[in-house]
Amino acid sequence: GDGGGGGGGEAAAGLAGRGPEMDPVSRLLGILAQTVPPNLVKAGADSNILGVISFSVFFSVTLQRQGAAAQQVTDFVHALEKVFMEMVRVVLLASPLGIGSLVMAKVMGACNLGDSLKALSLFMVTVLLALAVQGLVVLPLVYLSLTRRNPLRVLRAFSPAFVSGFGTDSSTAALPVTLECARALGVPDPVSRFVLPLGATINMNGTALYEALTVIFIAQVHGVDLGLGGTLVVVLTSALAAVGAAAIPSAGLVTMLLVLQAAGLERFSGDVAIIFTVDWFLDRCRTVVNIAGDAFGVCVVEHWTRALDLNPGTGGPRDDDL
Numbered sequence: 438g439d440g441g442g443g444g445g446g447e448a449a450a451g452l453a454g455r456g457p458e459m460d461p462v463s464r465l466l467g468i469l470a471q472t473v474p475p476n477l478v479k480a481g482a483d484s485n486i487l488g489v490i491s492f493s494v495f496f497s498v499t500l501q502r503q504g505a506a507a508q509q510v511t512d513f514v515h516a517l518e519k520v521f522m523e524m525v526r527v528v529l530l531a532s533p534l535g536i537g538s539l540v541m542a543k544v545m546g547a548c549n550l551g552d553s554l555k556a557l558s559l560f561m562v563t564v565l566l567a568l569a570v571q572g573l574v575v576l577p578l579v580y581l582s583l584t585r586r587n588p589l590r591v592l593r594a595f596s597p598a599f600v601s602g603f604g605t606d607s608s609t610a611a612l613p614v615t616l617e618c619a620r621a622l623g624v625p626d627p628v629s630r631f632v633l634p635l636g637a638t639i640n641m642n643g644t645a646l647y648e649a650l651t652v653i654f655i656a657q658v659h660g661v662d663l664g665l666g667g668t669l670v671v672v673l674t675s676a677l678a679a680v681g682a683a684a685i686p687s688a689g690l691v692t693m694l695l696v697l698q699a700a701g702l703e704r705f706s707g708d709v710a711i712i713f714t715v716d717w718f719l720d721r722c723r724t725v726v727n728i729a730g731d732a733f734g735v736c737v738v739e740h741w742t743r744a745l746d747l748n749p750g751t752g753g754p755r756d757d758d759l
């Protein structure tokens with residue numbers, strides 16, 4: 438990204454750019470149209486993340502269906518991934534200096550440092566409260582209403598997975614522990630092996646919540662009124678961006694640019710540098726909520742497969758009070 442570009446004129450741009458450039462419905466339709474890019478290379482060059490993701494999903498599903506016939510392509514993609522990961526690792530060596538410079542430019546440009554820090558602290562408290570409500574109230578209530586079973590048991594059984602998610606900052610890294618917890622709770626292996634990896638990849642309610650809150654925060658800091666339509670666009674695109682985020686540390690921060698774009702706030706994308714300073718902690722917390730979503734999800738699926746008598750054998754000790 439080129440986040441460092443135009444920091445100076447942002448205050449002015451914030452005021453000048455307040456008029457409605459496009460109505461929310463057209464913006465939403467525009468986002469949906471982005472999922473089918475006419476030119477893949479252009480989509481990559483224009484940071485059309487949704488277009489690249491939808492193409493990648495389509496490509497990989499088709500590739501996988503070719504089996505051995507396409508093995509060379511699969512190997513090539515794996516090798517390419519290794520090369521890029523190594524390049525990223527080298528580039529990341531410069532990240533302390535790069536991020537430090539970005540943050541410093543923001544801090545020096547801020548008119549009142551005290552106010553900025555206060556706003557950032559309030560933002561963190563809001564995110565933490567919202568995550569707590571999602572993980573401890575909303576998800577348990579959804580589980581309770583769908584299964585009429587005790588959600589506290591699920592929270593307790595999956596607590597090692599939550600600790601692991603908090604420690605590793607990644608739902609994928611915590612996946613083996615999540616699978617083990619599901620097994621200990623009596624969820625059959627075929628159910629957990631299908632639901633949990635899928636959930637870790639696409640079900641990220643903590644990330645969706647975080648992305649929406651952050652974009653609303655950035656809009657408020659600049660005095661931009663999103664209005665009801667704009668807020669709905671933010672909510673919807675946050676859900677999409679969370680699906681597109683990989684289950685690795687700080688992935689949500691990257692796909693958040695998509696939400697900023699959808700809300701017509703891409704001129705403030707440099708502000709992500711400030712959010713980055715607190716993201717290491719907030720990311721851990723939202724990862725725990727992401728895993729909680731998967732945990733409740735797998736228990737609901739287990740409940741339904743049992744109710745329909747579809748359970749394909751058990752994985753661990755059976756627990757009828759799941």
Ligand code: ASP
Pocket residue numbers: 606607608609641643644682683684685686687688689690720723724727
């Ligand atoms: N770290 C998160 C996860 O692995 C993804 C994110 O929101 O950055 O679930």
